[in-house]
Amino acid sequence: MPYDVVSIGNAIVDLIAKADAAFVAAEGMGTMQLIDADRAKSLYDRMGHAVEISGGSGANTMVGVASLGGKAAFIGKVGNDKLGEIYAHEIKVAGVDFFGGTPSPNLPTAVSMILVTPDAQRYMNTYLGACTDLGPEDVDPEVIADADVLYIEGYQWNTPRSKEAIRKAAGIAKQAGKKRALSLSDVFVIDSHYDDLTALIRDEIDILFGNEAEVLRLTGKPDFDSAARELTSSKMMSVVTRGASGAVVIDGGSVAAVPASPIPQLVDTTGAGDLFAAGFLYGYTHGRTLVNCALLGALAAGEVISHMGARPEASLRELMTKAGL
Amino acid sequence: MPYDVVSIGNAIVDLIAKADAAFVAAEGMGTMQLIDADRAKSLYDRMGHAVEISGGSGANTMVGVASLGGKAAFIGKVGNDKLGEIYAHEIKVAGVDFFGGTPSPNLPTAVSMILVTPDAQRYMNTYLGACTDLGPEDVDPEVIADADVLYIEGYQWNTPRSKEAIRKAAGIAKQAGKKRALSLSDVFVIDSHYDDLTALIRDEIDILFGNEAEVLRLTGKPDFDSAARELTSSKMMSVVTRGASGAVVIDGGSVAAVPASPIPQLVDTTGAGDLFAAGFLYGYTHGRTLVNCALLGALAAGEVISHMGARPEASLRELMTKAGL
DSSP: OOEEEEEEOOOEEEEEEEOOHHHHHHTTOOSEEEOOHHHHHHHHHHOOOEEEEEEOHHHHHHHHHHHTTOOEEEEOOOBSSHHHHHHHHHHHHTTEEEEOOSOBSSSOOEEEEEEEOTTSOEEEEEEOGGGGGOOGGGOOHHHHHTEEEEEEEGGGTTSHHHHHHHHHHHHHHHHTTOEEEEEOOOHHHHHHTHHHHHHHHHHHOSEEEEEHHHHHHHHTOSSHHHHHHHHHTSSSEEEEEOGGGOEEEEETTEEEEEOOOOOSOOOOOTTHHHHHHHHHHHHHTTTOOHHHHHHHHHHHHHHHTTSSSSSOSSOHHHHHHHTTO | OOEEEEEEOOOEEEEEEEOOHHHHHHTTOOSEEEOOHHHHHHHHHHOOOEEEEEEOHHHHHHHHHHHTTOOEEEEOOOBSSHHHHHHHHHHHHTTEEEEOOSOBSSSOOEEEEEEEOTTSOEEEEEEOGGGGGOOGGGOOHHHHHTEEEEEEEGGGTTSHHHHHHHHHHHHHHHHTTOEEEEEOOOHHHHHHTHHHHHHHHHHHOSEEEEEHHHHHHHHTOSSHHHHHHHHHTSSSEEEEEOGGGOEEEEETTEEEEEOOOOOSOOOOOTTHHHHHHHHHHHHHTTTOOHHHHHHHHHHHHHHHTTSSSSSOSSOHHHHHHHTTO
16 A cells, blocks of 8 residues: 555653653653663652553654545554553554564563643653664565655664664665655754764755754754754755744745644643644645645644644544645 | 551453444443453454553542542552553552552453443443452451451452452451442342352441442342332442432431432443442541432542543542532
8 A cells, every 4th residue: 555654663652641840850851861661660650640642753743644634654663562552553543554563572562751741841751662672674665665755753763773774764765766754853862873863864864854952953053044044055855843933844945934823722742743744744745835734734733732642632634624724 | 547448359451442332232242241362352453542541440439539538448450561550550649559469470451441332331341361360368458457448349259269359358347347348340240140249248248339230130129119128128238329310328228319410411431330439438438428428429420421431530529529518
């Protein structure tokens, strides 16, 4: 089956809890931290009531593409356990084809403990578990070659084997004449893997997704205007989200800006970037103008930040129709 | 720590999905069926999007008691897996002390696939897993002796070892001069274990909880009035829920009836009986009149059937205050 988009990324079940700013500060949490099994246990013991919702950045994006009516596939690795079954079930019923290879025999399905503060900021604490087992053997060449866009989750740029898996997928997509997109995911990804990540971007990436902080870090520029100027000189397209200030698409000399979607209330920013990418990629693979792609991105992001969890609760296709997009 | 109520019951994570009546009928589902691992897998494959919420009848009741401000404990068995950790976490943060003994080394944490139809009826399909490992060694005598009421979940009257655990708990409670309550749970429990269950009720039970269908089955009477007359002749108190018709408390010659609480919308009846028992037991252990106990039961049941899932989402204590109870 031909896909609009296939993503390769971490298969993670989110454990989402409300927390106060003091707790998050005392724990020294950032927007995203990788943690080990001991820290996971200790943090979970001190967290409050949590809801379990399937997540993972690239997977969230694929669910968004499917919710808009697009055809999406996801490549990620779960453990051989009940959470893994739940993960596979939820992505399937969301309309996304899941290609996980064999579940990891040794490592449990990944969990991310996400603390959401009253100002709707989220602090992710991720134990990667089975995700670190993903390797090139999990990349099905046919699935990659069949998709108009390969969407690589930056978080997955992590272990030598996952990098090999990504390079393999990028190579197959290139050979098939498809577009390769990358989400920068987090500043720490850029910091931890600067050299080989920038090489990947230079050699393989056609469309780059990132927020303002990530783009500043990547370009090494002190402000957004300088970073944007730098990106205009690249042959790749850059899609930069700026939170409440909307988003900017830079495609060679052409720059388009769209505002954020108005929303009834801001509840949880988890998944904002993922769903922006979903809207954009749905539009991109359906022949929309770049401005229209970005407006679809803003629409999808607006839905997901209006409630807890990083996957849409409403039908994005219905919202799209209602908005006349 | 002295408890108002301690319950012994099944520790189950609910997987709750909406379903249409045709699917439920085609699958031949009843209000509650025990299923094996193969059937669990096959059903899950054909279910839609589900939310995971900790459940288990007796545990739901204890969470309700705690939400009203009471002191509650729960004895149940999970598996040595992530769902078991989540289960223990959720009951703890709900304010209930959890005494599970050692997690089962061989069997996974129980799950119940609950399909909710548009008329808010629920169809439970439960794979008991680790719950079947509960035995008398899991019953801590101090916890039982410390609680004003022992609340036995009828579903737990299942295996020879769990019956032994219940008899042990009932014996300790009796010796400590405490009250022993039993929830009938489901008609199939009465049908499957009629002889030893009626012996348990006759010898050990001070307060019986059941719905109309269960009480008819237990007494063998054709209508509610005859069943009620039969129960007035018993030395135990009977608390009978009648759905939208409210509830009746029969205590020797005295009979009190209360109406159901008005609710904005009926969404999912899962947990209605569990939360009725919670309100009743909170009132009972706080010196309230039987009518007041039953009104608290109706209040708590009304909250839980207004949303998906069998555990309260609102603070029952705040609702109690607001209702002037």
